[in-house]
Amino acid sequence: MNPFQYTRSSAASGAIQSLVKEPQAHFLAGGTNLIDLIKMGVLRPERLVDINALPLRGIEAIAGGLRIGALASNSEVADHPLVLQDYPLLAQAINAGASPQLRNMATVGGNIMQRTRCNYFFDTAMPCNKRSPGSGCGALDGYNRMHALFGASEKCIAVNPSDMNVALTALEAVVHVKGPKRDRKIAFSDFHRLPGDHPEKDNTLERTELIISVDLPANSFNRHVHYLKVRDRTSFAFALISVAAALDLEGDKIKGARLAMGGVAHKPWRLHGAEAFLLGKTSGEDVFRQAARIAMQGAKAYKYNQFKLTLAPNAILQALKTASSLG
Amino acid sequence: MSKRRNAPPEGKDLLKGSRRDFLKQSSLLSAAALTPGTLIRAANEQWDEKVADAFEKLPLNLEVNGVKYSVNVEPRVTLLDLLREQLNLTGSKKGCDRGQCGACTVHVNGVRINSCLSLALCNEGKKVTTIEGLAKGDVLHPMQEAFIKHDGFQCGYCTSGQIMSAVALVKEGRTQSPGEISEFMSGNICRCGAYSNIVKAIQEVKNSQS
Known part of the structure; x- marks a missing residue:
């Protein structure tokens, strides 16, 4: 891993300000994807802002649904009685992904932000418009067995790797985010984007915005x-x-x-x-x-x-x- | 058990800034002020590296197997590397170093994780249990006994991770069937293929507890 500096953050606003000040700083939550990407040299952050101490772990019933804190671990969500009772699809999807150890570490916010597992993205010797815009897409004429069927572009044919995200899309989740100037909510279907001419952008979140929670509206899809x-x-x-x-x-x-x-x-x-x-x-x-x-x-x-x-x-x-x- | 180990104090606050800044500054200073003889000696003894290391490290307090440690670590050091390189607890193995093989599995605050993907600094104030912390003196943990009895390993490289995962698995209650055990042990890869014996060992421990 490249050397980087480390800050432990105790408030969301402070964490966000750290990213405003430093263009090469990243939020660090569970780290299961980010640390991997740093080890591979795909990302070379100058600072990691550890947000694990922020009070965003809760899972609670709210009027009209369920609120899941961004730092709740994947295991905590999949095992939660309210999730099992009202949103079993989400529990199934989460348990289909990764391994128990990884699910214990990975957070809901981090899982939403998970980068593609396209081998050309991970291999820094290969061209990849997502990792290095303008370098080309290695997968387009390469070994594209894992790749997209829908919504791809000539610039990128990678797929989103998350199982949890598939369930959250079906359940019409809403992502609550906090930015340096304002808070906003993003419908899950508007959160991730298609590659188009800018495959380097996985989603519509600004770099300095932090996911606070994911809300699941009440529905009758629990049986x-x-x-x-x-x-x-x-x-x-x-x-x-x-x-x-x-x-x-x-x-x-x-x-x-x-x-x-x-x-x-x-x-x-x-x-x-x-x-x-x-x-x-x-x-x-x-x-x-x-x-x-x-x-x-x-x-x-x-x-x-x-x-x-x-x-x-x-x-x-x-x-x-x-x-x-x-x- | 609370013998306390302190690493030597290091001047983390003496210089703010990155290693790169420090090296830039120190190179300039060196060029301006030092005689060639001193420079060569400094290079030979890697003073820059040693001093830069000290400035970059951050303090970390954590408990491992009941022992409290106060150490200084560089931000990019993983929990696995801290355990193996600084605390000399080499039972946790480095297999893939990418969270794919499970050889590095430890418990943090009672929960199993891949220590290769956790920065050491993210474990401030936490309680870590490694394979070295399972036995009570010369008395092995029941899971260790069961792995021996059922031949739950061949080469042994994945074994500490398998056992740490298995102990957590029983606590999680994911042992209703061989299928469930396999599914919830899927984060631990065994190249020798001792899987069926590992499942038997886990079933024995589970049955002896119920």
Whole structure:
């Protein structure tokens, strides 16, 4: 790791000011991604501002939903009784990611900010517009097996690696952030962005803004949910494809549906078209299959990820079947 | 158990600024004021490095296996490197150094983590338990006994991490089935493939407790 300075912060405003003053300073929370990136030489911060002492760990019921502090660990969220009761999809998604040790360290805010796992981003010998704007995309004509099907650009075809983010998209979470001048909230679907001409920007958060909490609105998606993750190993691997499926069922009738996919785009990929199609239908394999077909419209594969064009709709179908208890 | 160990005091407040600033300043000073003979001696004895190190280190207090330590560490030192290099607790292993293999697993405030991805300075005031802290004198921890009984290792490199993870796993209650044990031990890789025996060892400890 390059040498850097270290500050332990006791107040959010002070931590934010540290980043305002120093352009090469970074917030440090769980560190499971940041320390890794510094070791690889992908990031070379001059100062780390340790925010772990900030009082942002709480998980509490609020009017109309649940508030999760940005520094709550992934394990604390996945094991929390209110999450298990009202947002089991989130608990499933979190437990599908990383390992128990990493989930004990990683925070909710940090997981939202997690960088892509594209090998060309991690390997400083390779071109990557996200790491080094203008250097080109190594993945575009490279070994792009893990890469995007939707919303990519010629500049970047990397995917967002987080499982938690896929569930938060489906659950329409709201991210509360604090900046040097003002506080604001960002709808989860507006938080991450597509690469376009600026793949170096993963999201719409300003560099000096700090995530304070993630709010989950109350919903009726607490019974028929499933997070399906397809990966190269049984456990502890990033998703080739993942699907967060949640249904609000009255008997067989679909009163509401939420669907999102991971491993397919630069941001967690909400399947609005498929959701709209499912509304009012009777749940069943044919209906689910049609929804999956709608979800795949506009998909574009590259040389080595063609298999995802088959895997993705099959995963959507299976996630919906499991969520609706069809098997 | 509270024998206290203090590292020698170091002048962290004497000079504010980065190592780079210090080296720049000290090089200028050296060029201006020192005779060639002194310069060569300074270079040979790496004075710049030694002095810069002292200025950059920050104080850290933490407890490891019941022993309180007050040390000075550079910000980029991980908890794993602190344990192994400064505290001479080499039971925690460095495998991948990237949070992928689990050989460095320790408990911090009772929770298992990858010590290779935790900066030492992030552990101020915390209680760390390493593999060296499991046995009570000559009496091994039940998980250590079970690993021996069931041959839960071959080369042994991942074993301290496996055992630390397994002890935490039993406490977490994720031992309902072999499948659940495997899933919640997935952060510990074993190249020798002792997995099935590790699961047996964990089941034995779990059953002896229920």
